[in-house]
């Protein structure tokens with residue numbers, strides 16, 4: 303046992319409670335404001351090492367270095383796609399890997415983050431859940447994805463939006479997700495507006511109500527994927543336990559209590575849920591609501607039997623919803639070349655391990671470009 307002590311990973315300062323680092327400073331005779339300086343260096347000045355925090359005493363920087371890590375993860379892969387999408391595969395201290403994405407479009411700079419290693423929901427078409435859930439990410443590991451991606455932006459550019467749509471079921475890790483988002487949205491963090499943040503969930507009614515009760519302005523997106531109980535049971539196995547009605551009721555509750563219009567996500571799978579019948583049934587479900595439908599043409603996953611819908615089916619599906627007065631949009635696929643859909647990069651990196659095709663792995667580096 304003793305021998306493993308020295309190998310234990312240092313805790314990341316991004317995992318610490320706001321008061322915790324101050325306490326650590328105080329115990330060592332340093333003033334509390336140094337803790338705020340450290341945080342400012344990371345969030346404002348993009349420091350990725352304690353060493354560069356030049357207004358802290360060298361001794362303090364060394365003490366920090368000895369007991370804390372700044373980022374807990376390493377960049378295992380950095381993929382860049384021609385459409386301006388960056389994807390990072392981050393390796394946690396326990397060797398587990400998670401992915402996160404930065405998308406640039408017009409004035410928008412959107413990051414997409416993961417909340418768990420793997421996923422326990424088992425949606426049949428999704429790459430993230432193929433091997434189940436391994437663990438929740440810590441608060442710091444969630445914050446770190448955002449900060450690392452922000453650090454890829456040219457100096458002076460800011461992130462404008464954050465979507466929690468990476469690997470994992472976001473609301474299954476609500477206890478770490480909320481402090482992470484709160485930090486990102488705080489003035490001491492990145493100062494992002496809560497209304498610029500969207501949390502996507504498979505639809506866990508109790509957690510959706512809990513989220514409504516904590517009184518934030520985060521947007522909620524619910525992965526519906528089917529307008530009927532029978533079809534949803536097939537595509538989203540957790541639905542057998544939860545039920546479509548309970549998901550929709552909890553979404554209505556979220557809208558009533560937060561005033562934030564809920565988005566219903568709908569992955570279009572060719573020949574499975576992309577027909578006229580499903581579009582009409584979805585319109586029945588949504589037309590009376592002040593909700594939004596986001597249609598997501600399926601991004602094929604190697605080894606899974608699902609296909610992208612025909613362009614014509616997507617157009618027809620959208621037209622039916624629109625014709626019934628439902629607010630609807632089609633999600634643009636960004637970063638398809640770099641497997642920018644949940645769990646796809648990690649999976650590809652695992653299957654390609656050791657035989658990395660340079661075409662496929664655009665850039666493999668040990669630390670983010672400065």
Ligand code: SAH
Pocket residue numbers: 423425427428429466467468469470471472502503504505523524525567568569598599600601602603643644
């Ligand atoms: N667990 C959360 C976050 C998942 S990722 C949730 O279920 O919402 C965000 C969205 O991408 C979900 O709607 C998910 O079902 C969808 N998705 C997963 N794999 C996909 C794929 N291969 N192509 C398109 N969308 C996918």
